[in-house]
Amino acid sequence: MEPCHPTLKKRPPDGADWLHEIKFDGYRAQLHLHGGKATVYSRTGLDWTKEFNPIALAAEALTDHHLVMDGEVTVFGKTGLPDFQALRRELAKRSSPHLTFQAFDLLYLDGYDLRRMPLIERKRVLRDLIGDRGGAIAYVDHLDIHEGDEVYEHACRMGLEGVVSKRKDSPYRSGRQEIWTKTKCTKRAAFPIIAFVEKLGAHPRRIASLYLGRWEGARLVYAGKAQTGYTLAAAREVRERLDPLIIGKSPLSHPINKPKATWIEPRIQAEVEYSGVTDDGLLREPIFKGLQEPRTATKVPAASPVSGRVPRENILQLLPDAVVPSKEELAAYWTRVADRALHFLGGRPLKLVRHVHGTTFYHKGSLPPIPPEVHQLRIEKREGGEGVRLWVDDLAGLLGLVEIGAVELHPWAATVDDIEHADTLIFDLDPGEGIEWEFVVETALRLRELLEAEGFRIWPKLTGGKGVHLMAPLPAKMAHNAVHAYAKRLAQQFASRDPDRYVTSAQLSHRPGKLFLDYLRNGRGTTAVGTYSPRARSGFPVAAPVTWKDIERGMKPDAFTISRPPRRRRGM
Template sequence: MTEAGLLRAPVYKGLRDDLAPEDIPITKPRRRTRTPAVPQENILQLLPDADPPTQEQLANYWTRVNARALAHLANRPLKLVRHVRGTTFYHKGALPPVPDSVHKLKVAKRSGGEGTRLWVEDLDGLLGLTEIGVVELHPWNCTVEDIEIADTMVIDLDPGPGIAWAFVVDAALTLRELLHQHGYESWPKLTGGKGIHVMIPLEEKLSHDESHRCSRRIAAQLANIDPERFTISASLASRRERLFIDYLRNGRGTTAIGTFSPRARPGHPIAAPATWDQIVSGISADHFTLEEIPPMQTRRAKRRASK
């Protein structure tokens, strides 16, 4: 039993009828005093089950894919997942000293005051992020040149318990057609987790609030096709045996995992760009990894994949 009172890796052996529950002694481990590895004020969200790559693995990976990755990650404010002295967490607040290759952007917070976001423009910047323990990159849907205008919308198809992958694939294809009816082209991204991000480049200028409203409207249309299987509610209770159509990735300062970003997960998957043909074939959300990166697409393949 852990310090939190949970069973660690329990195995069901059977039921005993010779003991009453109140007669069974339960021994909890003595709580140990620990020195926090990371100040609590720097932890937006702790990721206790993370399995991050090493800095060497990250450096080798970024060196291999930087030209393709920077097309999606460069010049964008970043939300960061860091791994510092055995602790993996979404970072907030004060930053450690950063290399000169990593740039800082001062942003006004909606809640008041001013914050700092990091951004990069080249391989040196990506390698500089690894030096301060950055594992995952979650970019804003805008560039540092104009942080108030969204140039991308993201709709995350996030399957709850009981939802088969084939249903996620069908939903992505239906969403693609729905977006096309609204005049938007889209492309799919494998999240490296359990879902698909449908990425929508914006040719027209939209504020983050406008992008949020637009994505919600389209998500609601998709949900109305089959309310028993779809939901746009973030409530965990409503997501069981439903596919969560997450439009909440759109808004000022909200983010989704960046294209080509590694994930701090077992097997070290990456959030990888895919083609619609690959989606139809049933490729899994965590198919590509630090070691197995997506193949380069020819121009003809890119044109076919966008149709």
């Protein structure tokens, strides 16, 4: 079966009709299992079962099925991210335990051709088939987020290759298709030029490629070779510009064997665009963009380390800039505020930000062993299948969450005894770059007027981050979809008064200089940071319930911390 190939786009699509997956850095492959025998084909139809033997052996454990899966063979490098160079090294070995088949589609199962089924249904069946087994065959989960840019920007910050976006209702079609799109991440930085390769026989002289370095403290190490991006004029100009800097030996701290290189003093930097960094520190696909006189050495941004014990479905959920308190500090904080915090957090399904083995992430997927004081609620997930949400109702439960690495708690706007109906309406006022806090305060007061005219009693919550939440308890519980639609209408009605200063789209490119009226906190399974929850930020601020007088006098969102928690609100 010829694979379905995504069309390259500059930006991912938006909307509820699309889902988004990680773009894995590896070899596209198709896994066939018939009569207990597995065959792995390359994207061009070659039989690569021998090369991918550990995957074939793992597939043969599914002996009860006849199937065809579509996916990507990859290896997770030292950073915990998919790494193509690491994959090539593993393939050079006779057999590698590090090869994984990341399965993202199911084309055939037990006599049924599934290609005409909607993608979301094929993925549901695939997930049920593979489960959370891990090992050499893993299910590729997806993000059901309407703003494709939000997923893309996060993927790029994490050092991933990009995202693949797919229409949920699409059948599987071979060849290049618009129903699947891919958006590749690119980065841009300046690196010291350490050598050049000259174009043989060229008159006047010109370069063919540049060797680049990067600084690790006082050490200069090899960063890769930029072979493309040169116009004829640039190739000549760079050659002459580097001529006075030629030296007789490599300037690297640990010399490498490059027989065609002409070494130079690393005093000039090349600005390059690149797609990522391999696990051994080499730039992927560097493209020359111009020369830059260096003021200071530019270091390659390091991808966030990911422990192999952190579930791989959390790759897109990582928080690379997080700063977290110790478990002892968290336990002391919860002991101090539990009676107040449980009024807001108790008896509600929770989404967690966890810190495990040096990595902080929004938790998704399989859970670690759960202390008995923490309750588990089995729910039907929006995308199908069954999931588990944790909840607590006492201090022992809060301390149990600390035990499994939970730092932030994000509760549903619903209780565990009726998860299908919301009891709270939430608006998040999230200021973009250039928005003064005074404008956030002014907006909060104006939005309160609108909501009170709708019959709500509003109370404000400082988020411990950048903004403020307006919390409106619902007089009667409502279905999540109805609350979402109602919040969207109110937000858009309010934003229409001043479209130059307000935005209701989560797309990051729309938000500089504007205040984002985030109504997306409303919906089944969507959450907002919980009242009294610590934040994984410097100083360990907490989300705090405050009075309208506090808002009017300009109290900032990080006014309270785990060492200086908010006082009890009257009546709560």
